[in-house]
Amino acid sequence: MVDLTSANPLVMTHFELIAAVTATCVLLIAVATDLWHAYRSRSRRLD
Amino acid sequence: MQYVEKYLLLFARVYLGAFNLASGINFFFHVWPQPIPADPLGAAYMDVTLKLGLFQFAKVLELVGGFCLVADAWVPFGLVLLFPVTVTIFIMNVFFSPMVHVVISGARNFAFHCLLFGGYFGYYRGMLSAAAAPRPLWRTLTKGGRHG
Numbered sequence: 001m002v003d004l005t006s007a008n009p010l011v012m013t014h015f016e017l018i019a020a021v022t023a024t025c026v027l028l029i030a031v032a033t034d035l036w037h038a039y040r041s042r043s044r045r046l047d
Numbered sequence: 048m049q050y051v052e053k054y055l056l057l058f059a060r061v062y063l064g065a066f067n068l069a070s071g072i073n074f075f076f077h078v079w080p081q082p083i084p085a086d087p088l089g090a091a092y093m094d095v096t097l098k099l100g101l102f103q104f105a106k107v108l109e110l111v112g113g114f115c116l117v118a119d120a121w122v123p124f125g126l127v128l129l130f131p132v133t134v135t136i137f138i139m140n141v142f143f144s145p146m147v148h149v150v151i152s153g154a155r156n157f158a159f160h161c162l163l164f165g166g167y168f169g170y171y172r173g174m175l176s177a178a179a180a181p182r183p184l185w186r187t188l189t190k191g192g193r194h195g
Contacts, residue, residue, distance in 0.1 A: 013148060014069070014073075014079055015066050015069045015070050015073070015152075016066070016148075016152060018065055018066070018069040019061075019062045019063070019065040019066035019069065020062065022061055022062070022065040022117070023057075023058045023059075023061040023062035023065060024058075026057065026058075026061045027054055027057055027058050027061070030053075030054065030057055031054065034050070
């Protein structure tokens with residue numbers, strides 16, 4: 001059972017932080033992967 | 048432009064999924080104290096839903112739907128699962144909460160959810176059939192997935 005007397009509404013910010021950090025990391029990985037593929041295909045064309 | 052669309056949908060999907068997944072995990076594993084609405088009406092609503100078992104059910108939906116969104120698996124299904132939770136939180140947070148960060152959180156999650164519904168609209172197009180004849184599950188299965 002949840003203890004409603006000791007609950008903290010600021011915990012919401014922890015969820016926000018987890019979501020923001022996860023989404024930013026995944027976004028950066030996706031951008032880096034796309035850039036890497038673009039670079040590879042361009043260098044293959046030049047060869 | 049296509050890249051902007053791709054990255055925007057990716058960010059919204061992972062953000063909404065991670066938020067719900069974290070909220071669901073926190074409820075069952077008690078990482079931090081469970082946040083409760085700061086307004087008395089919201090707190091009473093949470094108390095009643097906890098006693099009815101609806102709150103626990105909503106947390107299961109958050110876990111399953113959040114996992115779908117983060118893992119990029121069954122995303123249209125995950126969005127449908129999470130929508131009742133998002134709408135409830137949107138109403139409670141935006142119209143009743145006195146705390147600004149909670150208002151922003153509820154509104155942002157609702158906006159991300161609507162954006163994702165738009166981004167995955169092709170999967171829901173069939174649901175908008177005005178004159179929908181029955182397509183029973185049992186007949187679909189026996190015909191190898193073909194409708195007729």
